[in-house]
Amino acid sequence: MNQPIAASVKILVAGGFGVGKTTMVAAISEIVPLRTEELITEMSTGVDDLSGIEAKTTTTVALDFGRITIDDALVLYLFGTPGQDRFWFLWDELARGALGAIVLADTRRLESAFAAIDFFERRALAFVVAVNCFDNAPRYTPGEVHEALDLDPHIPVLLCDARDRTSSKAVLVTLVEHLIDGVGASRSPA
Numbered sequence: 001m002n003q004p005i006a007a008s009v010k011i012l013v014a015g016g017f018g019v020g021k022t023t024m025v026a027a028i029s030e031i032v033p034l035r036t037e038e039l040i041t042e043m044s045t046g047v048d049d050l051s052g053i054e055a056k057t058t059t060t061v062a063l064d065f066g067r068i069t070i071d072d073a074l075v076l077y078l079f080g081t082p083g084q085d086r087f088w089f090l091w092d093e094l095a096r097g098a099l100g101a102i103v104l105a106d107t108r109r110l111e112s113a114f115a116a117i118d119f120f121e122r123r124a125l126a127f128v129v130a131v132n133c134f135d136n137a138p139r140y141t142p143g144e145v146h147e148a149l150d151l152d153p154h155i156p157v158l159l160c161d162a163r164d165r166t167s168s169k170a171v172l173v174t175l176v177e178h179l180i181d182g183v184g185a186s187r188s189p190a
């Protein structure tokens with residue numbers, strides 16, 4: 001019997017430097033994720049802002065890649081972006097064909113989410129904002145983060161732990177629901 005061919009959807013996991021993108025792709029993926037991590041060298045001194053993530057020793061230089069099968073009909077492919085400004089030129093390529101994005105944010109450096117938010121708003125690519133709750137980071141409610149980032153009212157904001165599979169999957173589910181809402185809204189009569 002022929003197996004139905006599953007629809008495959010490309011999702012980006014984006015955000016500033018060191019917010020936990022690689023961690024989230026690894027937490028969600030059912031396959032061993034492809035990573036392109038390089039050691040952070042003295043080259044990055046004075047270039048990359050390591051405040052709050054001093055223990056970080058590696059950084060993504062191209063992409064992270066993972067996969068999660070939702071059911072027979074749907075497979076999600078996750079692409080984690082590099083976080084450092086000098087790899088911005090890769091984002092256009094990575095965003096090609098993507099249906100939606102997760103913007104990860106860290107409340108110690110909330111402003112590092114602006115570039116990713118701006119990128120997706122300009123391209124009218126649907127996204128949700130997920131605050132990765134690092135242990136020593138100030139706690140804010142999703143509503144406060146929503147306001148601080150000056151987001152459009154319909155953009156979902158939620159708190160998560162990027163190391164935790166259940167928590168990261170909840171972010172993905174929120175994004176998929178947001179995408180479905182968007183399709184519904186664009187189909188409903190004006």
Ligand SMILES: Nc1nc2c(ncn2[C@@H]2O[C@H](COP(=O)(O)OP(=O)(O)OP(=O)(O)O)[C@@H](O)[C@H]2O)c(=O)[nH]1
Pocket residue numbers: 016017018019020021022023024053055056057058059060061081082083084132133134135160161162163
């Ligand atoms: N305490 C805590 N540490 C985390 C969390 N998420 C990630 N980390 C750690 O924070 C560091 C940064 O995580 P990465 O996943 O490499 O971040 P990234 O966004 O991929 O970083 P770049 O690719 O360099 O932009 C790593 O040392 C992780 O172990 C979290 O939710 N809580």
Ligand SMILES: [Mg+2]
Pocket residue numbers: 021022023059060064080081082083
């Ligand atoms: Mg990374």
